[in-house]
Amino acid sequence: MAPxxxxxxWLGHWRLAVPVASVLVLMLVMLAPLPLGxxxxxxxxxxxxxxxxxxxxxxxxxxxxxxxxxxxDGLMGQPWGANxxxxxxxxxxxxxxxxxxxxxxxxxxxxxxxxxxxxxxLLEWLLMTLAxxxxxxxxxxxQWLTGVLAYPPLVALFAGLQRWxxxxxxxx
Amino acid sequence: MRRDQxxxxxxxxxTGAVVASGLFLLVLGRASPEAGARVRGVMLDMATxxxxxxxxxxxxxxxxxxxxxxxxGTVERAARLExxxxxxxxxxxxxxxxxxxxAQLRRLERVAVPERQLVATARIVSVVQGGVVRSALVSAGxxxxxxxxxxxxxxxxxxxxxxxVGAGAARVLLLTDSQSRVPVLVARTGQAALVAGDGSxxxxxxxxxxxxxxxxxxxxxxxxxxxxxxxxxxxxAVVYDAGPPVRLRPLARLLGAGFxxxxxxxxxxxxxxxxxxxxxxxxx
Numbered sequence: 001m002a003p004x005x006x007x008x009x010w011l012g013h014w015r016l017a018v019p020v021a022s023v024l025v026l027m028l029v030m031l032a033p034l035p036l037g038x039x040x041x042x043x044x045x046x047x048x049x050x051x052x053x054x055x056x057x058x059x060x061x062x063x064x065x066x067x068x069x070x071x072x073d074g075l076m077g078q079p080w081g082a083n084x085x086x087x088x089x090x091x092x093x094x095x096x097x098x099x100x101x102x103x104x105x106x107x108x109x110x111x112x113x114x115x116x117x118x119x120x121x122l123l124e125w126l127l128m129t130l131a132x133x134x135x136x137x138x139x140x141x142x143q144w145l146t147g148v149l150a151y152p153p154l155v156a157l158f159a160g161l162q163r164w165x166x167x168x169x170x171x172x
Numbered sequence: 173m174r175r176d177q178x179x180x181x182x183x184x185x186x187t188g189a190v191v192a193s194g195l196f197l198l199v200l201g202r203a204s205p206e207a208g209a210r211v212r213g214v215m216l217d218m219a220t221x222x223x224x225x226x227x228x229x230x231x232x233x234x235x236x237x238x239x240x241x242x243x244x245g246t247v248e249r250a251a252r253l254e255x256x257x258x259x260x261x262x263x264x265x266x267x268x269x270x271x272x273x274x275a276q277l278r279r280l281e282r283v284a285v286p287e288r289q290l291v292a293t294a295r296i297v298s299v300v301q302g303g304v305v306r307s308a309l310v311s312a313g314x315x316x317x318x319x320x321x322x323x324x325x326x327x328x329x330x331x332x333x334x335x336x337v338g339a340g341a342a343r344v345l346l347l348t349d350s351q352s353r354v355p356v357l358v359a360r361t362g363q364a365a366l367v368a369g370d371g372s373x374x375x376x377x378x379x380x381x382x383x384x385x386x387x388x389x390x391x392x393x394x395x396x397x398x399x400x401x402x403x404x405x406x407x408x409a410v411v412y413d414a415g416p417p418v419r420l421r422p423l424a425r426l427l428g429a430g431f432x433x434x435x436x437x438x439x440x441x442x443x444x445x446x447x448x449x450x451x452x453x454x455x456x
Contacts, residue, residue, distance in 0.1 A: 028226045031219070031298035031309070041301040062187040066194060074215040076300045077307045077336060077343050080208050081197035088191050128304060130195070132202035135304050135350050139371035143302060 015165050019052040019059045022161065023068050027075065042150035043143055045072055046120045049087050050113060051151075051158050053094030065091040079131035086124050090116065109155075114148045121147075209320075213313070213338035220311055220341035223298045258293065258431040261327035269405030272394070288403045289436040292316040296430060297341070306349035306371060308332070310432060313340045318434050321401055325433045329407035329423030330354065330395060334434065342434070347375060347408070347422050355398035356408050361385045364396055367408055367420060375409050375420040387414045400439030 026044040045068065052060040069084030076083070093116060121140045128135045201207060266288065294312035312318050314337050324331045324344045332352060336343040345352055348369040356367050365380040377393075391411040397404030409420035 028219070028222060030302065031223055031300060032226050043302065061183070063190045066190045069194075071215070074208075074212050075219055076302065076305055077212070077345075078305050079198055079201040079205075081194040081201065082304075085191055085194035085198070088187065088194065092187055092191075124304060127198060130202070131198045132205075133351060136370045136372075140304070 016059060018161065018165060019048075019056055020064060020068065022158070023048045023052070024071070027068075027072055031075065040142055040146050042146040043117070043121070044150065044154070045069075045083070045087065046090055046117060047113075047147060047151055047154050048158075049090050050094055050116055050120075051155055053091050054098065054109075055158060055162055057095055057098060060091055060094075062088045062091040062095075079128070079133060082124065082127045082131055085127055086120055089123060090120050093119070110148075110151060113151050114144075117147050117151075118144055209336060212336040212343070213341075216309060216336060216338035216341040216343060217313065220297055220309060220338075223309065224311070227297055255293070255431055258327045258433070262325065262433050265325070265329075265406060268407075269403065272405045288438065290433055291322060291436050292318055292434045293431055294342075294434060296344075296432060299346075304371075306346045306352075306369065307335070308344045308346055310334075310342050310344055310434065311340065312434060313338045313342050315339050316434075318342050322437055323402045323406070323435050325406055325435060326424035326430055328425065329409070330402065331424045331432050333401055344432075347424075348373060353378075354402060354408055355396045356393040357396040357404075358385075358387065359392040359394050360388075361391075364398065365393075367393060373421075374412060375422055377411075377415075377418040377420060387411050387418055389414050393420065397438055401437050403435065403438040 023045055026048050030041055030044050049060055049065045049068070053065075065087040066084045069082075069087035070080065072078070072083040072087075073080050097112065097116070121144050125135060125137060125140060269288070292312040294310040294316070296308050297311050298309045300307045308331075310324070318334060318337055320334055320337055322334045324333060330347065332344045332346040332349075334342045335345050346369070347354065347367065348371065350369055350371050352367075352369040354367045355364065357364055363380055363382050363385060366378045368376045368378045370376055377387075389411055391414075393408045393410070395402040395404055395406040395408055407423045409422050411418060412421040413419040
């Protein structure tokens with residue numbers, strides 16, 4: 001393989017990195033200093049892993065979610081492994097539910113997503129307790145609420161992103 | 173078909189291994205919380221420049237309301253004024269602390285009080301506002317002399333203390349985090365207590381020492397200097413609901429950004445003390 005050819009091969013696959021890149025961008029958004037009083041920042045990373053797990057299960061494998069979670073742990077100052085295990089298990093759960101998600105009306109999707117999100121928050125609470133840093137549950141309830149509200153716009157965003165990517169892939 | 177099955181099995185094994193290693197990391201972190209501190213520091217250093225860009229639109233939004241034009245010179249001047257104001261407010265705080273210290277000296281006669289020492293003035297570049305952790309990143313690190321367990325003080329009052337430190341960035345554990353404990357005095361009654369966070373915007377008052385004098389709404393709480401991390405006399409919170417349970421409102425704006433002072437730990441051996449490990453006995 002000539003160097004130019006090899007370069008074209010790798011550059012031709014940049015689309016595969018888009019789900020991961022979008023999760024990283026959302027992580028930075030979560031770190032933005034918003035003037036919010038309540039712990040109201042939605043758990044965007046969990047939602048992103050959930051949605052990409054539905055759209056492109058191959059591009060959001062559990063080990064990939066785990067790696068992203070480790071980055072989040074480092075940036076957000078949580079014990080190593082807390083976000084990582086949470087996101088990996090969300091990816092596993094979505095794989096299990098994938099059959100149910102497909103070809104269903106959007107409202108049902110939303111309900112299932114709310115349930116998965118609740119499970120994810122509960123899991124995070126358990127993991128923090130396991131790490132020896134128990135956290136109160138009530139702020140997590142707020143986060144669950146904002147997360148459920150943030151789900152539909154995020155689905156629309158990722159759906160648009162995916163359409164755009166597919167369009168580019170078809171156009172060459 | 174056989175290949176698909178093998179791939180599925182391989183995937184399950186990898187997933188299991190990954191989750192198991194994550195749980196192992198968690199338990200390991202419980203045994204030694206300092207593990208991976210270096211990695212955290214490097215990650216903070218990498219993220220801070222990016223965050224400085226990410227936060228720009230939020231700054232712009234905040235500035236819009238105050239009529240700050242997009243004019244470059246104006247923004248620069250505003251930033252300079254803000255720095256000057258922060259310094260002036262900090263001097264005011266110092267003056268108040270001095271007044272308190274003086275009153276104590278008059279009572280005790282000839283007590284050696286350690287000096288407060290400014291290490292760096294930095295800007296908050298990001299705030300983690302999830303339900304689990306309440307922390308912020310500031311744009312000063314070990315290059316500026318910042319280490320872990322240093323008090324972080326805003327213009328209006330105490331913000332928190334540093335935890336992870338990178339070369340050019342540091343993490344601040346905010347007052348509202350459920351791990352945060354700050355030894356305080358009720359300014360009106362002189363009663364010692366701990367201010368604790370629970371992840372919500374309001375704070376809790378814990379472990380009040382001595383006779384239980386009822387609190388009033390609006391009572392101010394200042395740091396007591398107990399524990400050696402936070403210098404005495406820094407405003408922390410006001411009583412919002414005299415309870416029970418007592419709820420406090422932090423004086424510093426913990427959300428939205430501003431300039432903060434990072435000071436050296438008040439007592440030289442402060443870093444040795446574990447956070448939250450505050451002696452129960454407090455001499456008034």
